Amino acid sequence: MNALTTPERRGLATISTPAGRMLIVAADQRNGMKAAMKDAPEAGISAGELAQAKADLVRFLANRAPAILLDAEVALPGVVDDGTLARDTGLVVGMDASGYETVEGLRHTRYVDGVTARRVRDLGGDVAKMLFYTRPDRQGPESLVAQQIRDLVRECADEGVLLIVELLTYQLDDESDEAYAAAFPKLVADGARLAVECGAKVLKLQYPGSAEACAAVTEAADGVPWAVLSAGVDHETFVGQVKVAVDNGAAGAMAGRSLWKDSLSISHDIRGRQLTERALPRLRELEAAVDA
Template identity: 30%
Template sequence: MTHWLSGPQSLGKLRSMTRISTADGYIATLAIDHPENYLAMIDPDWRRVTSAEATRSKLELIAELAPHASAFLVDPLWSLSQGIVTGMIPASTGIITGIEALSYQPDGGFGTQTALREQWTVEKIKTLGADAVKMVVWWRPDAADADDNRRLVEGLVADCDRHQIPLVVEPLWYPAEGQDPTSEAARAERQETLVGAAGEFVGLGIDVLKSEFPGDLVDGSEAAAVDAARAIDAACAGTPWVMLSGSGTYDVFRRQLAIVAEAGACGFMAGRAIWTGSVGVPESERVEAVARCQSRLDECLAILRAHGQPWRQAPSLDEVAEGVTAGWHERYLES
């Protein structure tokens, strides 16, 4: 793919991309940046969970799953700095962190206002040594805040370019007020919105698209989901894209992953589908639960390797030796 070979300005991002990937170019990320919905697995009354308890829970899981993931998606509250300080996020494992602020609701859902976390910047994230910035965008192209969201992403693209760190954008569809999200019309709209979002945000210059699965695997609608996944890949036009797991079961997620890998996705950033059932469990069940998580991560990477393509094909030594010659550093980052 030429996206990462367009000039010396790409080198910083290229290095970061290799750090969040496997040696053969697949992005196998365990997402453990979940906020209050993670705490609720420790205690249904999540307000009683202390910061220390959240950190212990997340870092113990990170340490046990690190050999099975190419990167971790971690939060700035309980797991990013703590994982670096303790060394539980190994030097060989990439670090991605979110820059968004999520509005948690008492019923377990989230508000749909796209916003940046206060006092948390691309510069801080890069300075900490993280390898990528992730931004959730609540997305409806017909929403009143659609243009604001476009401008927000444009600003992040410029900021990430300036600091040479990849930007991962995660557009999330949500139903309009009064709309039944399970209706056939809403499901079709969601699919169309996810495909359109790929082209929309890739066009703004993002580095990685993190997409929901664009369809369902029920009611005989798998063929439509396959077509939509291919449409997302076409809209990405060579920009790497990965799939999130959402709140579905692992069995559903692995079927979805095979479909998007066949369509062109190069990876996953999965959380609950992997570790649900291993958080807040009695110690007597923990060993078996963690082993199940490890097996799931290994199986997902095997699915990528069997069905997908790596995010880029590295040029040969001869190409680089002839094309990148002495003096390149003098031109680096020059306009």
């Protein structure tokens, strides 16, 4: 287990329920959030309109959760500076930019320009989050992604910021659907093992597919807490996944589209009503599953 420093322990506490389980509303999406607003005009959604939608998501949903994950390109520092974010809601700042680059057939994420561990603090963040694409069957401890994880863990620790290392595995261009499906649970577990070897102290991972696979991930994480991400599945499916994951060692959940994907609108009034009537009850159900 990679030991937490005192500031990192405080960071973990800010994103956890009173029972000590991580529960974060994920709202750092940009293009994905625009796509969820089905009533958007043909001209599209401006950065200002997206910022307003994110503010409403904070106002009507995330302020009832332990923490929210937001981006530094659209949402921040606005919701902090104008007081929309509640004082007792933890703030996780996403450091990754949208999309990825491909180098020799492998995916690599990019940082949002200028977003460092220090910038996370300047934006009012309690915790940082960075996404790394991994194929641990092709990337070992000496790989570029492993070095990037080590470097960022060290940078955040030096700044007193807890870093959540998010891992996404993916299908290779020349890999069949059947081969990827068979490899997927082990890829998730081996990715967790690689990240922990590189110093990761908190993990955000895909649901590996079964109770047995979740137990394997917990073993690979070697005491490092991991939270399962929703990956766009529907709410009922995700609640079931969270229950299985928590029963087999997961330490919480980070949910985005499963909570709010059918509650967003270009209209502030409609957003407020749908987030309150649809998304908030889902958050309560998810909290119960996390703390069960």
